Amino acid sequence: MRGLTMSIWSKLYYYLHRAGKFLKIFAMIAGPGIIVMVADNDAGGITTYAVTGAKYGYSLLWFLVLLGPIAYFIQEMTVRLGAVTKRGHAEAIFDAFGSFWGWFSLLDLVFTNFLTMITEFIGMTAALSIFGVPAWITIIICWSIMGFMIIQGRYWTWEKIAILFCIVNLIYVPAAFLIHPSFKDMLGGIIPQLPRGGITNYFFFLLMADVGTTIAPWMVFFQQSTVVDKGVQEKDINWSRLDTGIGAVLTVVVAVFVIAVTGKLLYGVDIQSAAQAAIAIMPINKYVGTLIAIGLFDAGLLGAVCISLASSWAFGEVFGWAHSLNQKVREAPWFYAYYFFDLLLAGTVVLIPNAPLVLITLFVQVAATTLLPAALVFLLLLLNNEELMGKFKNTLFENIVDCGIIIGLIVISTGYTISVVFPNILH
Amino acid sequence: MPNVKQAFSRIFGLFDGIREINNRYKVPRLKMTPLARFSLLFLRMYLIFMIAVLMYKFILITVFHQ
Secondary structure, eight states, X not given: OXXXXXXXXXXXXXXXXXXXXXXXXXXXXXXXXXXXXXXXXXXXXXXXXXXXXXXXXXXXXHHHHHHHHHHHHHHHHHHHXXXXXXXXXXXXXXXXXXXXXXXXXXXXXXXXXXXXXXXXXXXXXXXXXXXXXXXXXXXXXXXXXXXXXXHTSOHHHHHHHHHHHXXXXXXXXXXXXXXXXXXXXXXXXXXXXXXTTOSOHHHHHHHHHHHHHHOOHHHHHHHHHHHHXXXXXXXXXHHHHHHHHHHHHHHHXXXXXXXXXXXXXXXXXXXXXXXXXXXXXXXXXXXXXXXXXXXXXXXXHHHHHHHHHHHHHHHHHHHTOOOOTTSOTTTSHHHHHHHHHHHHHHHHHXXXXXXXXXXXXXXXXXXXXXXXXXXXXXXXXXXXXXXXXGGGSXXXXXXXXXXXXXXXXXXXXXXXXXXXXXGGGGO | OHHHHHHHHHHHHHHHHHHHHHHHTSSOOSOOOHHHHHHHHXXXXXXXXXXXXXXXXXXXXHTSOO
């Protein structure tokens, strides 16, 4: 009997020890995947989900669940490419495809990222305006937080602060629980179906918008640069895959719970943004409205930090500047200068009275769509280069899945862009 | 005057940097397989298409005020 008890205890100790070791290694390697995926739910993303929920209730949940694996397959390629080549995506494009495609990718990335940053600042100012905070104070708060995050000169510190913001992004989960959504209806929404009202032009428009927010060009550049800066090795690839997989799950969880809130409280209400959703929810349940607004601010902040860093890394790689978060400002002055320049300029544009913010939002989509196919096709070609990738090159299965996803993304994002540029085309 | 000189040397330094990057990446390192050639051709066509769409929109806005 004593021997049996000892055996159970020793087995329990063994499994706990293994679980502890597993968690320890994962905690060391995890970060880039979770951050990029959660940051993908930026201010624009939260707005798209909020509008989707208000318009179609829970009937499009299945589509958002499908977007998780799509994002995973694309981002997983950047992990392998970064870990094997130890190069960011911008540098890899210059090297493999020459200076024309290199400059095109770099300049389009920088332009798209800058415009996207403006939309993040618009989201953040709109979120805090709900609490009566003037836009200029919000911008100063954002600059201070974003500066504090990276000024430490340690990648580790930046990453842990970013993960903290990722946890805040999950605020939509308790917000949904506060309104007691029907989990039966939510589960029903996970089964593929057409919404009430059938297939309409607006339905297609929202589907395309949901896809457009799931994969953005900056994510490809950002995760590859993060993997390199963190020093992820080939032996760590499986851990990084797990990190990316968990991130993909979190991104879907956030999307589903945003829809859970707006699908229950605002179903049938015409809203255009997440900030409008928060304002409309305030009279119904002020706690939920507050959480939505906080979540929107957090989403914009996380998005802005990651997007600005993606541009700084890309410039640093190509121009040969020191470009690591592990370096102090005096060691990598241009890298940090560009990061702050991007932040200051984007924040200032939002403060300009009568700035053409609607036009900027429109151009974000157009600029992103010109870059997305190139970034994804280059990714696929690089991942199939045996000389570069060795045993980590794409398998036949990965090629079939990735090709399907990339073709689908190019078609859908092009369709979305055309419908944004020519809004009457769908009516 | 020294400040102006310094600014000019910085700007020309940037141009030198760009020239150096262009020289460094003059020849694409990726082996141009038929698939790679086709992909690059597709991307060029796609880029031309997107520019055409944007120009059409620009003409609609500026000339026809639509």
